Amino acid sequence: MESRICLFASILIFLLACTGFAAFAQTPSSAAALQDSSASKESTPDGFDEDDEVPAFTGNKMTPEESWQILSWEEKNPAAVLKYEVIIETQNDHKELRRMESKRSENSIHVFPLLPPGKYRYRVITYDLVGSPAAESDWTNVTIYAAHQPEISSIKTTLNNSSTIYLEEVNDGKFAVKGRNLFPTKEGKGDLEYTEYALVPKKSKGRTYKPKILSQDSGNRKMEIQFNIDSLDPGVYHFRATDASGLYTPDNGDNEVVVRYTKPMDINLSLGYSCPMIMYDDTFKKYMGSNIWPLSGNAKLVFIPMKLSWGYLGVGLLGTYTRMNFEGDYFDIDGNLMTASGLLVYQKPIKVASRDDPSKKRLLGTVEAHAGVGAAYFYKYQYHYENGFDLDPLYSVDACAVLGASFQYYLTTHVFVEAQADFITAFISDMSYGMVVPSINIGYQF
Numbered sequence: 001m002e003s004r005i006c007l008f009a010s011i012l013i014f015l016l017a018c019t020g021f022a023a024f025a026q027t028p029s030s031a032a033a034l035q036d037s038s039a040s041k042e043s044t045p046d047g048f049d050e051d052d053e054v055p056a057f058t059g060n061k062m063t064p065e066e067s068w069q070i071l072s073w074e075e076k077n078p079a080a081v082l083k084y085e086v087i088i089e090t091q092n093d094h095k096e097l098r099r100m101e102s103k104r105s106e107n108s109i110h111v112f113p114l115l116p117p118g119k120y121r122y123r124v125i126t127y128d129l130v131g132s133p134a135a136e137s138d139w140t141n142v143t144i145y146a147a148h149q150p151e152i153s154s155i156k157t158t159l160n161n162s163s164t165i166y167l168e169e170v171n172d173g174k175f176a177v178k179g180r181n182l183f184p185t186k187e188g189k190g191d192l193e194y195t196e197y198a199l200v201p202k203k204s205k206g207r208t209y210k211p212k213i214l215s216q217d218s219g220n221r222k223m224e225i226q227f228n229i230d231s232l233d234p235g236v237y238h239f240r241a242t243d244a245s246g247l248y249t250p251d252n253g254d255n256e257v258v259v260r261y262t263k264p265m266d267i268n269l270s271l272g273y274s275c276p277m278i279m280y281d282d283t284f285k286k287y288m289g290s291n292i293w294p295l296s297g298n299a300k301l302v303f304i305p306m307k308l309s310w311g312y313l314g315v316g317l318l319g320t321y322t323r324m325n326f327e328g329d330y331f332d333i334d335g336n337l338m339t340a341s342g343l344l345v346y347q348k349p350i351k352v353a354s355r356d357d358p359s360k361k362r363l364l365g366t367v368e369a370h371a372g373v374g375a376a377y378f379y380k381y382q383y384h385y386e387n388g389f390d391l392d393p394l395y396s397v398d399a400c401a402v403l404g405a406s407f408q409y410y411l412t413t414h415v416f417v418e419a420q421a422d423f424i425t426a427f428i429s430d431m432s433y434g435m436v437v438p439s440i441n442i443g444y445q446f
Contacts, residue, residue, distance in 0.1 A: 069115060069144070072108035073124050073137065082127045084109070091119040091141055117146045117192040146193040147245035148181040152255040155239050158224070159413055164258040165229070169413055170354050170362040173229040174214065175239075175257075179249075182220045182241060185213060194244045199227065199257060202236040209237075234261050266304040266312070268408070270418050272441025274298045276322050276337075279423075281433035288326040288333055295323040298439050300420075302345050302368075316343035316370060318402060318422070320437060324381075335381030335394070339424055341374030341402045365409040365416070376400040376426040400426040404437075414445045 071086055086109050088098040097120070102109050121139045128134040157165055158174040165171050186194040199209040209232065211225035239255045242248040249255055278284050278291035285291050298321070304314035318341045325334035347368045351361040375397055382393040404422030411417065418441040425434035 069111035085125040088122045145244040150181045150241035152179040173227040267446040268302040270441040270443030274439035276435045312347040314345045332384040336379040338377045341372045343370040343372035345370045368406045
């Protein structure tokens, strides 16, 4: 009876073993989530002893670091598997680094301690239910990259410190980028720590542009890049940095770049020195002794919303201030003359070939004509006598008109100097005067 039982058990074990060998087949995956971080590199040794016993970390609660490197594979008949054994070697010299076992029939295993960045290969050995090797997979090559989360805090053009560029303006396509973990680009197949950069359209449709890296600092926090302006299409983009591990910068306002063909509106602000000269009416000459008043200044603000082929149209504001005073033998007179006018403005831009690229046009200057109406304000004109007696001051607000022209010469893309001349006449009941106001200004175009 006992001999029959032993014979039956032997036949059963033989059948199970045969069935197991026929059913075992794994297809190793490409090693999901094989990554490394800068933090892990500091605590990970450069090599590993083949005799070290490494825990499998399957079924136990793991820290985030322990779950960074995972090897997985497919099994067609998991019910016939007792366990798996995973062998990890270096790709080049086939030096065995790890021999790990899963404690259950799970088709994945966590690698810990973490492997440093490098090129490796692994194979999976399947054990049947009686604990014997039943099948071996082919070697699968894997690469572990150093993982760094790239960050971009700002991207601005070097010319005007803006993330918006206009193709109608002369622009060299250079941007200053700030952030963290901005590593050099990949130089060879063996690079394990690098970052790739691209200008990606905000919408799914559109072209992606690769920049030219001009410079990078040693701390991987600052870089200067350049795009070919002629190839950029108008649109909204995000400058994306992608780490070797696949981590990339999220799309947000810090890395947004806007490309437009023309500015929707020019805003010019200029301030300067002026010297009014009274052209007719002898009131100022008679009572204050002069028709030229050098203590003067002016300010002008112009909005240009319409850009046509024959010129630009807009509106503006012009203000002037003149300090007047006269010292006589028995009395002094002083006062302030201010004018404020609304303007209709016409501008004709003058463009010439760029010095850097003759095929491109740059803005040399702008010829401007303007006219408008406003108010002239005579503020606190007063007689002061030697005995300390003062007459009541004069205050008067009267209508005025202005007609003028100017030329703006652009020193940079946005900064200009302006030569301007205006004729201003005021309509007063008991006098009528007109003055020419030449001025020299410095301005900025927003």
